[in-house]
Amino acid sequence: MQRKKKAIVILGLQWGDEGKGKFIDFLVLSLSKVSKLLVARFQGGSNAGHSIEFNGRQVVFHALPSGMLEKNTQNLIGAGVNVDVVSLKKEIEEIKDIAPWWKENLFIAKEATVVVPTAKLIDNAQEKARGKGKIGTTGKAIGPTYSDFYGRTDDLSVYEAVDEDVFKKRYEEIKKSHLDTLAKKYSFEIDEQELRNQEEEFFDGIKFLRTLNIVSSASFTNTSMKDRQLFAEGAQGTLLDVRFGSRRDVTSSHTTSAGACVGLGIAPQSIGEVIGILKAYATRVGSGPFPTEIGGTRAYAWSGNHKRADEENFNYDINDADPLHQEIALRTLGREYGATTGRLRRCGWLDLPLAKYAIELNGVTKLGITKLDILDTLDEIPVCIGYEGYDGVDMDNLHNVKGIYKKLLGWKKNTRGLTSYEELPKEAKDYLSFIEQELGVPVAFISTGPARDEMIEKIPII
Numbered sequence: 001m002q003r004k005k006k007a008i009v010i011l012g013l014q015w016g017d018e019g020k021g022k023f024i025d026f027l028v029l030s031l032s033k034v035s036k037l038l039v040a041r042f043q044g045g046s047n048a049g050h051s052i053e054f055n056g057r058q059v060v061f062h063a064l065p066s067g068m069l070e071k072n073t074q075n076l077i078g079a080g081v082n083v084d085v086v087s088l089k090k091e092i093e094e095i096k097d098i099a100p101w102w103k104e105n106l107f108i109a110k111e112a113t114v115v116v117p118t119a120k121l122i123d124n125a126q127e128k129a130r131g132k133g134k135i136g137t138t139g140k141a142i143g144p145t146y147s148d149f150y151g152r153t154d155d156l157s158v159y160e161a162v163d164e165d166v167f168k169k170r171y172e173e174i175k176k177s178h179l180d181t182l183a184k185k186y187s188f189e190i191d192e193q194e195l196r197n198q199e200e201e202f203f204d205g206i207k208f209l210r211t212l213n214i215v216s217s218a219s220f221t222n223t224s225m226k227d228r229q230l231f232a233e234g235a236q237g238t239l240l241d242v243r244f245g246s247r248r249d250v251t252s253s254h255t256t257s258a259g260a261c262v263g264l265g266i267a268p269q270s271i272g273e274v275i276g277i278l279k280a281y282a283t284r285v286g287s288g289p290f291p292t293e294i295g296g297t298r299a300y301a302w303s304g305n306h307k308r309a310d311e312e313n314f315n316y317d318i319n320d321a322d323p324l325h326q327e328i329a330l331r332t333l334g335r336e337y338g339a340t341t342g343r344l345r346r347c348g349w350l351d352l353p354l355a356k357y358a359i360e361l362n363g364v365t366k367l368g369i370t371k372l373d374i375l376d377t378l379d380e381i382p383v384c385i386g387y388e389g390y391d392g393v394d395m396d397n398l399h400n401v402k403g404i405y406k407k408l409l410g411w412k413k414n415t416r417g418l419t420s421y422e423e424l425p426k427e428a429k430d431y432l433s434f435i436e437q438e439l440g441v442p443v444a445f446i447s448t449g450p451a452r453d454e455m456i457e458k459i460p461i462i
């Protein structure tokens with residue numbers, strides 16, 4: 001029997017927005033030069049988003065795997081993904097001209113669940129009902145669609161959707177049940193015309209889905225792995241994992257490396273490398289515990305009540321003695337604002353206890369550090385090395401912990417765009433070595449700017 005190549009899984013170790021997109025882009029490009037690739041998404045859906053630069057053009061991928069722009073790369077939307085056919089169709093329309101091979105290279109798992117229009121209404125109704133405690137979902141119905149799947153109630157599989165007769169019957173059943181829930185549980189008023197418009201787009205999307213390569217996730221992946229390198233790309237971040245994140249303030253899927261197994265149909269032993277992406281500081285969007293938040297509750301209140309435009313004219317110093325001002329300065333420097341919503345990302349210092357927790361959960365073998373350049377002007381950089389009176393991490397108690405910080409010396413030099421480790425200032429190397437030692441995992445890559453080539457490859461991945 002032919003030996004399979006071991007898979008590489010890449011995922012974020014914090015609350016998402018770690019800058020995974022850039023590493024994924026970089027690795028797909030480098031790996032595709034030496035090996036035939038299968039790039040796969042294993043969880044989430046169109047609630048993810050990362051931009052890929054292609055010949056100076058920015059392409060945003062939501063549900064599509066990141067290998068779509070490479071001619072010889074196969075791409076799989078795995079069993080664990082929720083497929084929004086409307087958004088998928090639009091995404092494909094956008095790349096057709098630059099990826100004429102898209103059709104033969106894209107595969108959709110028949111076990112994946114299809115997002116139906118009424119699930120989006122349920123998403124809206126649920127967020128409204130949560131009132132102040134709302135999660136801040138993207139409104140793409142990813143959560144309700146997983147609920148339907150795990151509840152074995154109103155879920156529609158890709159397999160069912162591609163059969164015209166089965167689809168008709170199943171869709172009507174699901175719609176009826178959803179409308180019932182909306183009326184009885186949420187007293188939600190439906191805009192009939194709006195729903196009809198959405199259905200029209202949806203039916204178009206289903207027709208389109210029927211023209212794609214529909215495969216069985218596990219057998220396709222395991223067969224393809226005999227001569228291709230599987231590169232599984234995570235979305236969101238480890239601390240947003242539905243099981244091991246901070247309860248309810250999370251996404252609705254398994255964002256850890258185990259998610260790649262259940263979301264694609266591969267065995268744990270077939271994973272060779274788990275690359276964990278860690279931003280040199282921390283950010284979190286929306287509510288939920290954030291022990292290292294700079295400025296604490298004051299900053300949290302600020303970020304909930306302001307938008308990007310409110311901060312545009314501020315010019316606070318990153319070394320400002322007021323933590324709220326310092327947080328705003330870090331956010332401005334790091335451009336930590338939601339790409340479409342303009343929402344402020346809460347900013348904090350690197351949290352090593354949480355990073356250790358994420359490394360353990362995933363079995364991380366190598367680290368990629370992003371946005372080191374954003375810390376260039378700090379006099380000193382606090383790093384959280386533990387919590388007062390506490391060993392390790394208890395996600396249920398994360399609201400109450402108080403961080404213990406070690407202050408490392410800032411380098412006060414420009415690192416933006418550096419490509420060799422030797423060129424880094426001594427204090428920057430010390431910062432990275434400290435992270436490596438505390439976490440016990442080698443740093444393989446360091447990102448020093450947004451562009452693909454602003455990258456230090458300290459340890460080659462292959």
Ligand code: GDP
Binds near residue numbers: 016020
């Ligand atoms: P993702 O969801 O994990 O891919 O993260 P985002 O989409 O939020 O990406 C983070 C943003 O930071 C993007 O606009 C990147 O271009 C940018 N970025 C990524 N790495 C670096 C870096 O090392 N330095 C700087 N200055 N920007 C970066």
